[in-house]
Amino acid sequence: MQDNHNRDEMRDRIIEAALKRFTHYSATKTTMNEIADDLHCSKASLYYYFPDKGALHLAVLEKAGEAYFTELQKEADRASSAHQALLDMISVRHAFVKKFCRLELFKTLKDKQLDSTGEAFRQAREKETALIAKIIRGGVERGELANCDADRMASLYMLSMMGLRFALSDRAFTDDLSDAEFEVVREWQIQLAEIFIKGLKK
Amino acid sequence: MQDNHNRDEMRDRIIEAALKRFTHYSATKTTMNEIADDLHCSKASLYYYFPDKGALHLAVLEKAGEAYFTELQKEADRASSAHQALLDMISVRHAFVKKFCRLELFKTLKDKQLDSTGEAFRQAREKETALIAKIIRGGVERGELANCDADRMASLYMLSMMGLRFALSDRAFTDDLSDAEFEVVREWQIQLAEIFIKGLKK
DNA sequence: ATTTTGACTTTGTAACTAAAAAAGTCAGAA
DNA sequence: TTCTGACTTTTTTAGTTACAAAGTCAAAAT
Numbered sequence: 001m002q003d004n005h006n007r008d009e010m011r012d013r014i015i016e017a018a019l020k021r022f023t024h025y026s027a028t029k030t031t032m033n034e035i036a037d038d039l040h041c042s043k044a045s046l047y048y049y050f051p052d053k054g055a056l057h058l059a060v061l062e063k064a065g066e067a068y069f070t071e072l073q074k075e076a077d078r079a080s081s082a083h084q085a086l087l088d089m090i091s092v093r094h095a096f097v098k099k100f101c102r103l104e105l106f107k108t109l110k111d112k113q114l115d116s117t118g119e120a121f122r123q124a125r126e127k128e129t130a131l132i133a134k135i136i137r138g139g140v141e142r143g144e145l146a147n148c149d150a151d152r153m154a155s156l157y158m159l160s161m162m163g164l165r166f167a168l169s170d171r172a173f174t175d176d177l178s179d180a181e182f183e184v185v186r187e188w189q190i191q192l193a194e195i196f197i198k199g200l201k202k
Numbered sequence: 203m204q205d206n207h208n209r210d211e212m213r214d215r216i217i218e219a220a221l222k223r224f225t226h227y228s229a230t231k232t233t234m235n236e237i238a239d240d241l242h243c244s245k246a247s248l249y250y251y252f253p254d255k256g257a258l259h260l261a262v263l264e265k266a267g268e269a270y271f272t273e274l275q276k277e278a279d280r281a282s283s284a285h286q287a288l289l290d291m292i293s294v295r296h297a298f299v300k301k302f303c304r305l306e307l308f309k310t311l312k313d314k315q316l317d318s319t320g321e322a323f324r325q326a327r328e329k330e331t332a333l334i335a336k337i338i339r340g341g342v343e344r345g346e347l348a349n350c351d352a353d354r355m356a357s358l359y360m361l362s363m364m365g366l367r368f369a370l371s372d373r374a375f376t377d378d379l380s381d382a383e384f385e386v387v388r389e390w391q392i393q394l395a396e397i398f399i400k401g402l403k404k
Numbered sequence: 405a406t407t408t409t410g411a412c413t414t415t416g417t418a419a420c421t422a423a424a425a426a427a428g429t430c431a432g433a434a
Numbered sequence: 435t436t437c438t439g440a441c442t443t444t445t446t447t448a449g450t451t452a453c454a455a456a457g458t459c460a461a462a463a464t
Contacts, residue, residue, distance in 0.1 A: 010436090031426060042438045047428065156393050163365020191358050199401030212407090233455055244409045249457065408463070415456065420449105427444065434437070 011049050018060050026104035027057060057108055065124050068096045076131060082139025083197050094186050129154045146202045157196060164188050213251050220262050228306035229259060259310050260318055267326055270298045278333060284341025285399050296388050331356045348404045359398060366390050
């Protein structure tokens, strides 16, 4: 039987090394050999832990996503109102998107529409939408917001927020924005959030 | 001295022929020779009226844009409230975007960022934003909406609406959507408009 | 004088190629 | 069970050509 402890540890080391490369250069410019060299191991070893390059990229994505959701949840729990929770989440999301865009993981993962990648993105979006819906529901119960279809409103909110990014950059999903552009997006998102939440109130 | 009447007439005939080709096939797939052949004239003639291909494309765009704004204004004037005006505008915009996307004018015009093209788009968006701002101001004056920075709110509204398209299609600006996709976008836009307007009310 | 054109040059693009780089495999060593 | 060197296969890239479309211009037609 395999030693799952050591196995997971090595997997983590690989993911860490990959993440380091990705943040410095980018996922598209990073080769499996480079990651292997960083770890002083052979490329073949990487393939012992991950079936292919895509799986490794996906693992990096999942790890980053987990950290994101943890922080998102923490921020949501801390907030005193639905209004505040939604506003606070914007900053958390921005920090993540900003960091994540640098990895350029989109490019490598995007074209394989069918398999796990698209699914991972869909699930991530659903998870975040669910969190927003929960916040809205909480607001409704506490009498802060008017009664509404929380799931639908959460989807609408997510789509609107995401959309602002694209509308402002008029670039594709994969491209990353400059820091200045990110700030502009954030400002608009905050403004939209304010109006949106006001529209949800009683 | 040149005969401006005949000159403009010929320019119009060329624009018409180009538009016909663009709608049937698309701007990217249409050559100057094809347009010339349709008009039973030589390609060189086209260059007598338009300095280059881009200028012709831009002329087609401008003509379509004019018709769009005329209709948009008409719809805005007819509406009884700011609320209704904004909702009505969505349909007009959709009919236009739908038709316009088929032309695939974006592709040809997009890459020449600096020159007139980007400027034309910027101006068009500004014009539409100004119309929305006017509607919002009207709503504020009539007591329908709360006092606010109408220009800023109009920009935010425009960006949000445009963004929804991109967020839902996750494709680039240039790509056109299927009719079914367009309907989905429209539904979300209407929902966002409702919330947004509610957020603007007193 | 203005408009049009055929014949021309220049520019862009699609289609092929070869070479290099990276992905991915596997028998056998540790 | 984990790891690796040496291997094969696939993907990128850079270079090439060949063709199509853009764009020009001197001269003809109106």
